[in-house]
Amino acid sequence: MRLIATGLALLILVLQFRLWVGEGSIPAMRRMQAAVAEQRAENERLDERNAALAADVADLRSGLQSVEERARRDMGMIGADEQFYRVIIPRD
Numbered sequence: 001m002r003l004i005a006t007g008l009a010l011l012i013l014v015l016q017f018r019l020w021v022g023e024g025s026i027p028a029m030r031r032m033q034a035a036v037a038e039q040r041a042e043n044e045r046l047d048e049r050n051a052a053l054a055a056d057v058a059d060l061r062s063g064l065q066s067v068e069e070r071a072r073r074d075m076g077m078i079g080a081d082e083q084f085y086r087v088i089i090p091r092d
Contacts, residue, residue: 019025059066071077078084 020027056066060070068077
């Protein structure tokens with residue numbers, strides 16, 4: 001009888017060790033949950049960025065106004081009936 005009790009106590013100790021220290025332990029599970037939460041937050045940020053880029057693409061495909069706006073801003077486009085004035089501010 002004593003041998004069975006000792007065996008069961010040893011088994012409980014081994015299982016407790018795996019629960020608290022081994023692979024798949026409670027601290028490892030908490031670290032994994034934190035990593036999952038961090039990844040979800042990153043995914044939300046990237047989803048918002050993708051939605052903004054998709055809106056830009058739809059806007060660029062829909063008409064010339066957004067294309068003209070980007071050309072003016074990014075490449076310095078000047079329209080055919082417009083005049084360009086460059087103002088240089090002198091340095092002190």
